[in-house]
Amino acid sequence: MTTHGPVLPLWLCEVCERPWPCSTRRLELLDEYAASPIALRIYMWSHLTAATQDMTWAPADAVYRRFLGWLSWSRQTSCWSGRPARRSSPGTGR
Numbered sequence: 001m002t003t004h005g006p007v008l009p010l011w012l013c014e015v016c017e018r019p020w021p022c023s024t025r026r027l028e029l030l031d032e033y034a035a036s037p038i039a040l041r042i043y044m045w046s047h048l049t050a051a052t053q054d055m056t057w058a059p060a061d062a063v064y065r066r067f068l069g070w071l072s073w074s075r076q077t078s079c080w081s082g083r084p085a086r087r088s089s090p091g092t093g094r
Helices: 023-032 037-054 060-069
Strands: none
Touching (some): 037 060
């Protein structure tokens, strides 16, 4: 279990006092959810929802980037790896 949890309502890391999720917690989350990147997005979305209620002073786009923007996801890449997804060749089924 991590010690890099959020201190509410400011959403700062309890260890390094940086905006949560801090870089350490981000790496931990990527490792914890490596087998289920969609679950990580759902988890972070739930925190985004709570944070927007606490951080009414913060611009919405900044809060979004902080909680979800660091998660790279693309239809062109395989889950979180940044490598191109495998595609079958036309007509070959491979």
